[in-house]
Amino acid sequence: MMFRLMKNVFRSKETVPVALCFLLALTVPALAAQRFAIVPTDVIYPGETISSGKLDRVEVTNPNLIGGYASDMDQVVGMLSTRTLLPGRTIPLSSLKKPYAVTRGSQLRIVFHIGNLTISAAGTPMDDANIGDVIRVRNLDSGQIVSGTVMADGTVQVKAK
Template sequence: MAYCKSGARWLGLSALAALVLAGPTAPAHAGARTAVIPSQIIYPGEKIDASKLEEVEVTNPNVVEGFASKIAEVSGKVSTRTLLPGRVIMTNAVREPYVVERGSTVQMVVSVGLLTISAKGAPLQDAAVGDLIQLRNIDSGVIVAGTVLADGTVQVVTK
């Protein structure tokens, strides 16, 4: 293939035109991913405090998906396993904090139409907001099921 000055000039102009039409390019770091890592050991069952976390740029292209990329994703949650400094925090290694705990006393509420009945109950398991749990009515001993609400009460499920 022979070199042609006019052909080289045409390729140079078309490349320049392509760059102009494409517009300004984004900085190289704009598409960079971040990951959340602990700055100290966090043990299972420990509530995760934002002061123990930092966001770092992910430089390993082979890192698996499913890790937290923002501190807000894990701050305030509870660790389900030991989290080591310098290692990414996987989203399945944290859970929402429990609102009710097994053996404590909670308020159970049953609503049928305009009628609302409340009683004391003992949860048979730990649970976070929105979890369906079983409770024992403290007065009657009957076991019922209900959904945990944000205020710590349990809305009993009616049949």
């Protein structure tokens, strides 16, 4: 039914310019909606921090490519890769993660607050962790292992049992 209506529209000479404007209006947004993707220029290995020097922004020419890939440099720069990323291939957002705030084996401060009393000691985390994660930390002075929450300043806050 729709095709018959369009066929009748093109028979009338005064409606041809209107029909052409209609078709042009359909194609212009498609041209304006260019999609871009971020692709590596070099091989990026798992656990590697991604720098802007290893990335390029390219236009997506495959109409069958659906979302789920990085389209902006801010989504990728400074993140850690969880798998090998090949040059010229899109970067799936699922293969990126935030870098750890605390890494296993490094040194940090263990802080314990109770009322006005604050106790601080040197410690080493037993696991990698992000801000807000609960991890186990070994007190370097006593050898005791305690659990605490990773804070934004890189310390681990221990709570009373």
